[in-house]
Amino acid sequence: MAENNQNASAGNIPAKPKPAAPGAAKPAAPGAAKPATPVASKAAATQSGVYKPPVDRPAANPYKDARVSSLGAWFQERFYAVIPIIDYLKKKEVPKHRLSFWYYFGGLALFFFIIQIVTGLLLLQYYKPTEAAAFASFVFIQKVVPFGWLIRQIHAWSANLMAMMAFIHMFSTFFMKSYRKPRELMWVSGFILLVLTLGFGFTGYLLPWNELAFFATQVGTETPKVLPGGALLVSLLRGGEDVSGETLTRMFSLHVVLLPGLILLLLSLHLTLVQVLGTSAPIGYKESGMIKGYEKFFPTFLAKDGIGWLIGFALLVYLAAVYPWGIGVKANALSPAPVGIKPEWYFWAEFQMLKDLKFEGGELVAIILLTIGGLVWAIVPFLDRKASLEQKSPIFTLLGLGVLAFLLINTYRVFAEYGW
Ligand code: HEM
Numbered sequence: 228m229a230e231n232n233q234n235a236s237a238g239n240i241p242a243k244p245k246p247a248a249p250g251a252a253k254p255a256a257p258g259a260a261k262p263a264t265p266v267a268s269k270a271a272a273t274q275s276g277v278y279k280p281p282v283d284r285p286a287a288n289p290y291k292d293a294r295v296s297s298l299g300a301w302f303q304e305r306f307y308a309v310i311p312i313i314d315y316l317k318k319k320e321v322p323k324h325r326l327s328f329w330y331y332f333g334g335l336a337l338f339f340f341i342i343q344i345v346t347g348l349l350l351l352q353y354y355k356p357t358e359a360a361a362f363a364s365f366v367f368i369q370k371v372v373p374f375g376w377l378i379r380q381i382h383a384w385s386a387n388l389m390a391m392m393a394f395i396h397m398f399s400t401f402f403m404k405s406y407r408k409p410r411e412l413m414w415v416s417g418f419i420l421l422v423l424t425l426g427f428g429f430t431g432y433l434l435p436w437n438e439l440a441f442f443a444t445q446v447g448t449e450t451p452k453v454l455p456g457g458a459l460l461v462s463l464l465r466g467g468e469d470v471s472g473e474t475l476t477r478m479f480s481l482h483v484v485l486l487p488g489l490i491l492l493l494l495s496l497h498l499t500l501v502q503v504l505g506t507s508a509p510i511g512y513k514e515s516g517m518i519k520g521y522e523k524f525f526p527t528f529l530a531k532d533g534i535g536w537l538i539g540f541a542l543l544v545y546l547a548a549v550y551p552w553g554i555g556v557k558a559n560a561l562s563p564a565p566v567g568i569k570p571e572w573y574f575w576a577e578f579q580m581l582k583d584l585k586f587e588g589g590e591l592v593a594i595i596l597l598t599i600g601g602l603v604w605a606i607v608p609f610l611d612r613k614a615s616l617e618q619k620s621p622i623f624t625l626l627g628l629g630v631l632a633f634l635l636i637n638t639y640r641v642f643a644e645y646g647w
Pocket residue numbers: 329330331332333334336337338340393394396397400405406410413414415416417418419420421424497501505506507508
């Protein structure tokens with residue numbers, strides 16, 4: 228529901244464009260043809276063969292009489308078209324209720340993503356993505372570059388925290404049924420954001436080019452082999468039969484070019500929808516008086532988000548300094564795979580499932596089940612019709628509990644067997 232935004236309008240600034248000030252638009256030259264109407268211009272387009280779109284923008288800044296400083300006026304003259312949007316955002320409100328706490332996790336995922344961009348850019352100054360130099364440059368960052376160790380540790384920890392926040396945020400929006408009409412695309416874009424986040428983790432894992440990363444990537448990129456045409460997919464991912472320097476180039480380019488581009492695109496969509504549709508309240512809360520009021524998004528909610536970010540930053544620095552990630556030994560394709568090779572924790576549940584279905588063709592069954600499950604999860608807003616009618620939908624709550632239990636139990640089983 229976007230009810231909390233319904234009153235947002237152009238506010239104290241005149242909504243309708245004022246007539247242009249005398250002299251604002253250049254008078255037409257004597258004898259010049261009158262501006263064409265859209266129909267006439269269409270006809271003109273057919274005649275000349277060149278399409279000219281009809282121009283119906285106001286001739287001058289309709290807000291030019293609003294009282295602002297001269298600097299403000301300078302910007303206003305150039306950006307007057309976005310003033311109604313700023314005014315709309317100023318009126319945006321967030322409902323307050325006993326579950327409001329969960330609204331902070333999307334912002335925290337965003338915060339850790341920003342940290343990834345900044346620290347990733349710094350690491351790029353020294354990292355060399357080749358088979359010969361990757362590990363040495365990684366050790367150089369850790370041991371020689373001033374504060375290089377801190378930047379690398381923050382990058383590694385922030386990746387984990389971003390994934391963790393995205394999972395918490397996904398389940399909290401799921402159980403609050405925030406995906407219901409008209410927020411279906413927030414859910415779908417969020418789901419793709421999670422897939423991209425996991426893609427960052429997978430592609431980044433190989434970059435240090437140490438033994439653990441090398442063999443984990445070998446196992447990870449092997450998985451699609453059981454699919455029809457899977458061998459092609461595996462060689463596309465690896466850039467050949469085996470994990471090699473070619474694989475490193477591919478993972479690097481995905482990690483620093485394709486995935487950041489895609490995630491920025493999806494994030495823009497996700498956050499635009501968050502702003503336009505506003506924040507939802509759980510089903511029935513409004514009717515049963517459980518909404519304790521509304522607070523302004525700018526600046527109140529954002530300031531509280533900021534407090535969450537500060538806590539997140541403190542945690543990040545603490546983890547980076549007290550629990551540093553190891554360096555390991557340089558990857559060597561000829562050495563035997565170390566025992567206990569496992570992926571990053573956010574793939575443990577799927578990893579355990581692949582291990583569980585050990586019968587002939589079991590891997591294929593696991594991949595098919597996981598793919599179908601993922602697709603159903605991605606389109607949940609379109610399946611849960613009851614929630615979109617503002618009715619409780621216990622079947623979907625049970626589905627969410629089932630998925631959560633699958634992830635937690637399987638993740639724990641991997642932890643119990645292999646340790647951290
Ligand atoms: C990189 C990951 C993500 C970032 C940075 C992000 C960011 C945000 C932010 C800042 C909000 C507004 C505040 C809030 O409600 O928490 C939000 C809302 C929302 N997000 Fe995400 N998100 C991410 C991933 C996801 C995922 C994985 C899903 C679900 C599959 C999702 C679904 C939603 C929904 C449904 C809302 C609307 C909440 C409401 O109106 O009550 N997001 N997101």
